[in-house]
Amino acid sequence: MGKKAKKSKSLQKVKNNIIFYAARATMFIAKSIPLNIGLKIGAAIGGAAWHLLPYERNCAMVHLKLAFPEKSDKELLAIGKESLRSLGRGFFEIFHFDDIFATLGRADSYIEVIGIEHFENAVKNEGTGAMAFTGHIGNWELMVATVSKCGFKCNTVVRNLYDPRLDKLLNDHRLKNGYVPMTRGGDELVADIANVFAKNELLGLLIDQDTRVRSVFANFFGVPAKTPSGVAYLALMAQKDIHPCFNYRRPDGKFVVHIHPPLIRPQSGDMKADIQKYTEMMNESLCDHIRLHPDQWVWMHRRWKTRPEGEPKDKHPAPRPRKPYKY
DSSP states (O other): OOHHHHHHHHHHHHHHHHHHHHHHHHHHHHHHSOHHHHHHHHHHHHHHHHHHOHHHHHHHHHHHHHHOTTSOHHHHHHHHHHHHHHHHHHHHHHTTHHHHHTTTTSTTOSEEEEOHHHHHHHHHHHOSOEEEEEOSBSOHHHHHHHHHHTTOOEEEEEOOOSSHHHHHHHHHHHHHTTEEEEEOSHHHHHHHHHHHHHTTOEEEEEOOSOOSSSEEEEEETTEEEEEEOHHHHHHHHHTOOBEEEEEEEOTTSOEEEEEOOOBOOOOSSOHHHHHHHHHHHHHHHHHHHHHHSGGGBOTTSOTTOSOOTTOOGGGOSSOOOOOGGGO
């Protein structure tokens, strides 16, 4: 290994250490701040981030204009800024799960759960577990933990973070709150998923990001977007209708978890066609929910980044904004 490579590796190690210890310190501080104050601080940080992160802001505006061409720039700016404020609030909520769940069942409960009977029916009637899909909207970590607190053993497929120490911090938090993270990829994951169904538990999956997994192109707000196809494949192979499971924050501050009846899977006998159709159905369901609460989705993510083979580059529906240093 050359001197330059060694130096780069050493600098990366220093950077990772700084991020890890900063994350631990941030967790300690966030837990120390009362939730009602933390929500205000998180919203303020998110609002400031909208102005301080020009690349993310520009990405969000490109995507919002694609999804909502009928809205004015003023409306889209308000949605984009509020989406970061929502992320800021969610950050503080994650470190106050104990306080939040202490209110469950009370008249002043922080969380309202709608449709939990759909999971109850799936587990009790079939006895082989259930599947749910969602997206990066609202506070998805709180949503999964809420379902767990309602008496269901939840399992989620997640990605490894680049630093195992950060991975452990996050996954320990998940386990403490009753839901099990499973690293995606490989035969071990397949075995883990089979075990979830054998134990009559719930499996939750996210479908709304352009990632390096087997995918199909399915419309997202009317525009083809690379969408993980493994969710549909797994549902068809397991012969399970998958439940849309979403969450949102109401204007009064109450957090809502909404579990919908299962989407009836297509059964044409053509696996490839059924995977395509079921993926499109899931995307449509998710987009319908985002339309109701557009200020709570992650618009800075390049959802339409990858394009179908053969599509001209100049026809890209959401071209990547220039980096700030290129202006």
